[in-house]
Amino acid sequence: FGDPYGPKANKVRWVAEGVVDGIWQYGNALGVPNIGGDIVFNESFDDNCLVNVVSLGIVRRDQIIRSRAPPAAGEGGYDVILVGKPTDSSGLGGVTFASEALREEDEETNRGAVQIPDPFLKNVLFKANADLFALVRAEGIEIGFKDLGGGGFTCATSEMGSAGGFGMEINLDDMHKAADFPAEVLSIAETQERFLIVSPPELRQRILKIYNEDWDLPNVYEGARASVVGKINTGDRFTVTYKGETVCDVPIQHLTGGIRYQRLEIPRAIRLTEPQVEEPSDYNAVLLKILRSPNIASREHVYRYYDTEVMGNAVIRPGEADAGLIAPVRGEKFGVALATDSNPFYGRISPFWGGATAVAEAMRNVAAIGARRPSGSSGKE
Template identity: 45%
Template sequence: MDLRDKLKEVIKERSLAMTIPEAEKLAGYVGRMPTPLEFHLFDTMWSEHCSYKSSKPVLRQLPTQASNVVVGPGEDAGIVRFCTFSGVEWDLVVAHESHNHPSQVLPVEGAATGIGGIVRDVYCMGAKVTGSLDLLRFGDPTGVSGERTRAICRGVVEGIWKYGNALGVPNLGGDTRFHEGYDDNCLVNVVALGFVRHDRIAHSFVPEEAHTEQYVLILTGKPTDDTGFGGATFASADLSDTAEKGAVQVADPFLKRVLSEANRVVLEMLFEKEIPFGFKDLGAGGIACVTSELAAHGGLGIHVDLDEVPISIPGLPPEVIACAETQERYGLAVPESVAEEILDIYNTSFELPRLFPGASASIIGRFTEDPVYKVVHRGIEVAFTPINCITEGIVYDRESKSSPVEVIEPDIRPVDPPSDLRKMLLSHDGASRSPIWSYYDSEVQGTTHFRPGEADACVTVPIKGCKAGLAVSGDGNPWFGQLEPFLAGAHAVGEAVRNVVATGAVPIAATDCLNYGNPEKPDVFWQFCRGVEGIAHACRNLGLESGREHPLPIVSGNVSFYNQSLSGGSIPPSPIVAVFGRIDDFTRATDMSLKTQGNVIVLIGPREDEFGGSLYYRSCLGHSGGKVPLFRGELEYEMARFVLDCAEAGISQSVHDISEGGLAMAAVEMALATRKDARRGVILSKGFTDPVFLYSETPGYLIEMLPEDWEGISVKPDFASVIGRVTADFSISSDIWKLNLSEVLEEYSTLLDRIIWREELSE
């Protein structure tokens, strides 16, 4: 049998995702038939999930540099400067990932490990994690796969609260959308953020001091088992059957919490003693990836002894010990001289072995000048390869074929505002998200100012004593994605920026997660390319921090391909973006609840006839429309500037952005957010039955102001006008129609609870 056939056989036998040419490349690197461990290691490193082999050339278009960027994409998380307080410079650390496939197969575990993985990425930069967001996309909960969709939705929410709440990281919302295109493939995107002192950033490579002093690799945390073996490969494949449950890891927030406390003490000790170190979490590819990457990125080799790895299942083969993706583990590269002291913190002070059977910190490897990756198991060499080959990566030039969607518009557009608004408020996408948020702990750590749903973005006050507030929002509209992939990308940035700006915060960084179908299909790859172009275009237009010529930087992100249905149809192109903003004085932050009767409602942003993917078309006409709102970069920038100026001047009483359902829905949502003992409403002064005025989703904002504050603005921009007033009546009305909000409040607030959790499906 020749080599090619032998390689083919191994790939089949071990269910590897690598292609035969890839296996041949590997055989070339090692100069012989690769060992099982080498096969699995490279299968992971060359998976789409780890290597970005299809996406890398396209991602280069994204602006990743700006004057505030400390660490751009490349390490576990991105870092930007945040503020200086009492002489200490604080940086914001952000990471964004998907856990789509695991969540479809095992929703509770999949969603939980999604949070587990993303918070580790932020922890391992040396940061304290101070928030997480979940961007969720589910199928149609009352459609053909409704029963499964509802179960997945319940499971995902359960996984999120069980993990995040126990860990003690406040949940800062995110968004949830329902679309039948996700019936067979839900999306669970997760964002984590944290703060680190600028002089105490940890890096994920062994420091150069390791050239002159012996460094060792400490593995700490949960004992290794066989969970998640092949996880990265699984994340990069079609969801063809559910026999792959073994590839989903099992999360443990309890152990993670104790580990985080122990890590904090260890890192503090290392920084106090000024001992350089490398620190990295174990994610895809487990021990094999963490050891090889820590060494390779520091320009060294490593010798790993698998017999030193604490394991919880006896007799695991070496490739499983090395490549399983057991959760709650970290790798730490430190001088041998302090290793014992560190082991003592984990094993004695924090009693890892007593608290969790088999858990402990152990020395499992030694860094070497010789740039090879060598792994030994029971005295036998089970991997031996030049270390650079492992991290060198692999790139494909995928074919892209333009496949625009034909624009079809509805023939007639009847308008009956009370009835239309009712339909939109009681739709899956329009109803209150509070049934979901009620499971999340948004207030642990005691830093939360605006919780999910109170303002367009959550606002926290993360640094004790410092007035700087952080605002964060994540967005992405699948209905736009389905019709126009470029605009879906641009508006994902645009809406997240608007949400942050609405609170009065200036966007300082963004992250993205790009969720698409199979990139080997040219039409899908085109959707992906257009989405990235859209994101890049919007970021270049919305650099609000240091002027328009500087982009909003994308500092971290993730690509998730192969999201598709059982029949092979792709999900709607789903670029999802999170934007992070800073407000220098959080007491100036503005929520969305209407305040005082008699105040004027100012519309920012002229309305255009562009209804593609709009909630009005979907809920009231049963039509998806065609023409998606354009992204008008210069106008977006100017509008955001104006809203920020109003916030700065302290004249915005409440602010809400215009998105799904248009201006009328935005006004209703501002009324619904009011105090139950001080209800407010809105009376509109024009456009009584014009669908464009009422429901167009052209980007914009509504701002509540005192009449004299509005009059006091000397130069009013063309895009701003008064369109209504605040009333003490809990309703929305014009002089010819009215909707009493008390009639819909209860149904609006409980709709998702009734459908998803109680399964009350009567029509």
């Protein structure tokens, strides 16, 4: 965050409070324990904050489901299934908005770019997804699965097809939607709580039954469901039709490969020299200055909002050490230590060494609570 005592203090505090509220309101309701973190205040972030999130999950290696169309998808004409909330106009341009300077007076103007979350629906979707994964494991069938995030529906579909080396045909008429929005809104709105599945046609009815009947999504959230919205093909085109018209027909790689252009640039202003610190004449004044800094203040005011006990696997919680520890597998005598750290001050001297020192600090913090590399690990993972 920015400097809470600087010239933009009111804005910095407004942003910080909003971030904390957003994290605890969604995370607590979803049932995800918050095990630790780090907060640094610096005037470099007065206009916009930077929030990095580390989310840890455990899955058996032979049960990993990848976010790409599987190899058999092209010849098999696999279905493209959209699951979750009805697509609306929320989050439209959300990725661009997230990179802009935040101003409290623009809150109403930017409201449409902010996604509207529903953690209860997400919780139900997680359970339904678990049933889907159990089904494909039992059948021995490979599927593709992806969460919809930045860029919305078009980003998720094109990435799934392109990653598998296939084209895709989409019909927006088949998409469950909150209203009769234009094609461009349906394509790039960042409506929350949505997933994309690429699966063989023979599983279609069973997958739809899991979401629409077994977990009854339409009655959990108005308009929520699973819908078949397209199919995979062996070509390289990404085509979208809506109301009888083709609204998009491009090589799928054009959507995922990015573009090249020459940016206007100036030499980077990197210091690359260590500061020369003179012997202070008044250590009492130095101590008082340090104690006034928000960067050494207690973080309890923040982490007390977060639920650390949900799931019942927390061993070392925020405030008890400089790293968190969970025991994720019941009955097994091993834990996972986590720490996140940063040093924006050193980043001004050298971005590379600023990043390196942040990683080194996190390593020291997990080592300090007794964590060590698993036996048999090379340390290169």
